[in-house]
Amino acid sequence: KQEVTQIPAALSVPEGENLVLNCSFTDSAIYNLQWFRQDPGKGLTSLLLIQSSQREQTSGRLNASLDKSSGRSTLYIAASQPGDSATYLCVSFAGGTSYGKLTFGQGTILTVHP
Amino acid sequence: NAGVTQTPKFQVLKTGQSMTLQCAQDMNHNSMYWYRQDPGMGLRLIYYSASEGTTDKGEVPNGYNVSRLNKREFSLRLESAAPSQTSVYFCASSELADSYNEQFFGPGTRLTVL
Numbered sequence: 708k709q710e711v712t713q714i715p716a717a718l719s720v721p722e723g724e725n726l727v728l729n730c731s732f733t734d735s736a737i738y739n740l741q742w743f744r745q746d747p748g749k750g751l752t753s754l755l756l757i758q759s760s761q762r763e764q765t766s767g768r769l770n771a772s773l774d775k776s777s778g779r780s781t782l783y784i785a786a787s788q789p790g791d792s793a794t795y796l797c798v799s800f801a802g803g804t805s806y807g808k809l810t811f812g813q814g815t816i817l818t819v820h821p
Numbered sequence: 822n823a824g825v826t827q828t829p830k831f832q833v834l835k836t837g838q839s840m841t842l843q844c845a846q847d848m849n850h851n852s853m854y855w856y857r858q859d860p861g862m863g864l865r866l867i868y869y870s871a872s873e874g875t876t877d878k879g880e881v882p883n884g885y886n887v888s889r890l891n892k893r894e895f896s897l898r899l900e901s902a903a904p905s906q907t908s909v910y911f912c913a914s915s916e917l918a919d920s921y922n923e924q925f926f927g928p929g930t931r932l933t934v935l
Contacts, residue, residue: 711863748929749929751911756923809924811863814863
């Protein structure tokens with residue numbers, strides 16, 4: 708059974724700092740790995756999706772990497788801003804017999820203070 | 822495009838009451854999903870519908886029923902609510918269920934069972 712673990716559980720940084728969120732997964736037979744952002748009381752917003760054949764994806768100040776062999780993914784946020792404050796979820800996608808199974812990490816709560 | 826919409830946003834029930842959570846998507850997706858999110862647990866799949874006319878159990882289906890009313894709508898019913906069902910419920914949709922298609926999430930329904 709796939710397990711996805713995110714470290715740290717919470718992170719508080721001053722504005723402008725570069726930071727890294729970590730995600731590890733136990734089953735490397737994944738199709739892709741996705742990072743979501745969740746704001747308080749809101750749904751999930753997809754940030755980056757890395758296919759299993761890819762090593763990284765970039766969008767603006769965000770860069771996500773994937774190392775299937777070691778079962779790890781990282782989300783790098785450059786020049787953090789207060790608006791980046793949210794919960795970040797790492798989600799693995801594995802193929803199934805009838806549906807693709809998402810396994811969610813418990814999230815990292817990020818607070819960026821001015 | 823509204824994407825994935827859910828009603829209601831908030832609901833308080835007494836133990837034993839019943840209710841239906843509604844979900845609709847306007848992206849012409851084939852597959853739809855219901856998740857619950859609990860503190861420290863991540864999101865867990867309750868039921869999914871790979872295509873119109875089919876529904877299947879996910880990881881935590883006990884105490885719930887679903888109906889895929891048409892291609893757009895997928896409802897979740899609690900027949901006799903229990904305090905253990907206090908949670909935030911998310912509906913999601915994707916183009917297909919069994920390949921690596923991105924899932925799009927609704928804003929969630931916060932349910933409290935007293």
